Amino acid sequence: MKDPPRPLAATQRRSAFGVVIVAAAYAAATGLAQLEALVPAWRFDSPVQFNANFAVAVGFAWATFQLWVHAADRVERRRWCAALLVMTLLATIQASDWLVDTSVIRNDWLDVLLWLAATRLLYGIVRHPRERPWARSAWHLGLVFQAAFIVFDLANGPLFKSIVAGGEAVASISEWTELLAIESYVMALVLRTVGPPAPTAASFGLAVGSRARWLFDAARLFRKASYPPVRAAFYPGVRAVLIVITSLWLALTVGRRLHGAKIASGWVQLRDLLVLGLRDGFDPLSYYYQELYRATGPAEAGFYLTRHETKNGLLYALNRMRSQPYAASEMADKLLFADCCKRAGIAVPAILLCGGARGIEWRAPHQMLDRDLCVKPRHGRGARGVTVYQRIAPQRFRDAAGAEIDLEQLIRRLEERGRRKAWILQPRLFNHAAIADLASSSLVAVRVITCLDEAGEPVTTHGVLRILGRLEPTWPFDDELGAPIDLATGRLGDLASDRLDRCAERWSHHPVTGRAVAGRVLAGWPAVRQLAEAAHRLFDHRTLIGWDVALTPEGPLLLEGNNSLDVMFPQRVYRQGFGRGPLGPLLQHHLDLLGRLRGLE
Incomplete structure (x- = not known):
């Protein structure tokens, strides 16, 4: 099976619409300003000329920013250097207009050559078959306006003045078409980054996390604003702005506190955040939460799922691909859930x-x-x-x-x-003696993640021992602590915190009680695993579920099931994206199935 193109097609389509709308509004505002102006459009101090200069400045800023973002990519670096050259040529054209208007030079006949050079360079940037078609369309639009500008500019020259009436009107139209050509070319550069990719069936080998993000956008799986819980954050273009702001804030607050031989510098971290966020739709928070600031971290981003796609609709769609025999709230309604489990003989409180x-x-x-x-x-x-x-x-x-x-x-x-x-x-439930020393008054739970395989049989893919500090009034912090569980042996690994400011810390011993955690074998792990898989067989209309199980003196008891589980903490605890673990192939299968159901395969 061939993989889809790069992710974020739907979101980038909306962002592209936003860019076009902003450009159209800019042109309309220029027109209104020119109507109110006391000088004709061909004068260098007119609104048309001023806004043309401003458009060139925007193009310079965008090309410079992209050059910095893609500094590590040789091919992209060359293309954005060419974009800077295009903006330099356009700036030279604008400067020559000012020199003619102020009578420093007699004519600007070199403008035609400069325009042709700028057009050819820009075509070389956007012509690649995998480039975004919106960028090529903007280039074609700019080419039309440029041809019109050349015609009107020549018509305003001394050769044609004798046969063309209304010289001042022609000069104004010439400046208008020049502005629209510049604006179209700048728009092409912006759309090259934020526009949707070409609808090609070529295989790009997307990892499970990247594929999940692509499917979330391409299939329009957005259901409700859960992460962040603000609907406006999902409007076209808004998320890109939020990614930039969040990346800057994280680099300044979290990134500056990280030090080590294998940790990227602050500037590299910021560049990684912007590249992963703007290009791949990767949640900036996950960059630090999953420790991707380490040497090989950015290359692993494609294997991680984030809350952006999972909490806002992807998990909802995955868990409703099968017919639903129970009420839609059987996981959220504790009474209904307990009654279902009790009738099936599954141990619950x-x-x-x-x-x-x-x-x-x-x-x-x-x-x-x-x-x-x-x-x-x-x-x-x-x-x-x-x-x-x-x-x-x-x-x-x-x-x-x-x-x-x-x-x-x-x-x-x-x-x-x-x-x-x-x-x-x-x-009230109490902890089994084997783990009672890991908490003072709270119940220690085991989060077990199970996923259906191709035959519809549940498979355990992750296990995390969870200790909730917020339920311990005498502890100095309210972190949630988690330790990975070896699926075969039940052996625990190092503890990790859910706090972002402790993203680089791990503990082999409990940070409060001092008891050893890493290397401890979890008593009753096989029974915990069997209980979670039995529960998934009962609720086999759900694809992926996170179960909370209590280890009590009477044995394991199923506390609850979560079909909208948090994907961040298990991946953090295991220091591994879902795509690198046993969940990866299972999730790929279900994403493929969901894509076919949505008509994308």
């Missing part, structure tokens, strides 16, 4: 009570509540909104604020909470 606007439903005898308890929001994922009540005496509890209440008061609190948001009440 018991639900003692559940409540909402309609009141409380008792699911266990009264005496089952005389223990440590945990209240969770019924809808949602993760540890947000979780409240723990510690049993301190028969039917008496201490809440998170340290206040003591009895069972009757607790029930009233739950009734009040249910009027605002649905909840479930479960027994």
Whole structure:
């Protein structure tokens, strides 16, 4: 099967529309300014002449910026040097106009030769078959305006003045066509970078991350603004601006604190951020989060998935390729999820009570509540909104604020909470003795990622031991810590933090308790893996799922499934993109299938 062209076709198409709209608005604004001006368009101090000069300055700035961005690419460096030469020729043409208007020189007959040279150089930049067709179209448009300019410029010369009436009008039209030609050529240079690629079927060998980003844009899989949660960030051209701003901020804040023999310099980091972001659509945050600032890092970017494509629609599309027998919210509704698992014989924590606007439903005898308890929001994922009540005496509890209440008061609190948001009440779970020394009061969970293979059978591809610092009130930080799990042996690797400012740090021992982590074999790992795969067989209408499993003294219990899992942390913990691990071939298969379903293969 042949791979698609470079990623971001759809986004770049929208960006190209944005460039064309801005150029058209610029020309229209020039026209309005010229209508209000007291000088004709052919004068060097007219709005037409001023905006032509400004367009040349924009072209200079863009070519210089691209030359710096592509400094490491010999071919691209030569092309952008040629672009700078084109802008120099156009600037010379504009200067000759000023010299003629101020009577320093008598005529500008060399302009025709300079225009022809600039046109030929620009054609050499945009003519490559893989260049973006929008750039070539802009060049063709500029060629039309340039031909018109030459005709009108010659008509305004001394040879034709005797046979052509309205010399001043012809001179003004000549300057107008010159402005539009310059603007079209500058637009061609911009569209060469931001325009959509040519629709060729040639194989470019995209890695799984690059392919995922291409498919997200080409198939228009955007569903909702989740990362970032602002719809305006996905308007044409806005994301490119955000990438530049974010790259500058990250290079100045995170990049400047990184030091080491194999770490790129600050300028190289900024260049990498801009190249990966503007050219490949790679999330700038992932550059530091996945440690791509190291020597071979940028070459690995294509193997990483980012939150941009996964959170905003790709995972939603992947997990809905099969028919959906359950309600769409079976992963987000803890009560529905637990009931489905319980009927299938999959071990999950018991639900003692559940409540909402309609009141409380008792699911266990009264005496089952005389223990440590945990209240969770019924809808949602993760540890947000979780409240723990510690049993301190028969039917008496201490809440998170340290206040003591009895069972009757607790029930009233739950009734009040249910009027605002649905909840479930479960027994508080405790860690297995083998991992109890890695947390003080929180539950240590194991994140297991499973993906269906071509036969529809779930395969475990990643395992991460997760420790949530934000649930530990006595710890000096609220990081989430994670250690990779060897899939065959259950052996743990070094701990990593989810904090960006600690992206370069790893710990072989727990940074708070001091207990050894790396090299420890996770007790019960085979059972954890089997539990996750059994759960995926139950929910086999989903393609890729992240499971949270608790290792308790009674054995592993399935906490929840996440079909919109975070792809950043597992790749960070493993120090490896999904495309380099066992998930890569499975994900390629499903991306191919999704592409065919969307008519892109």
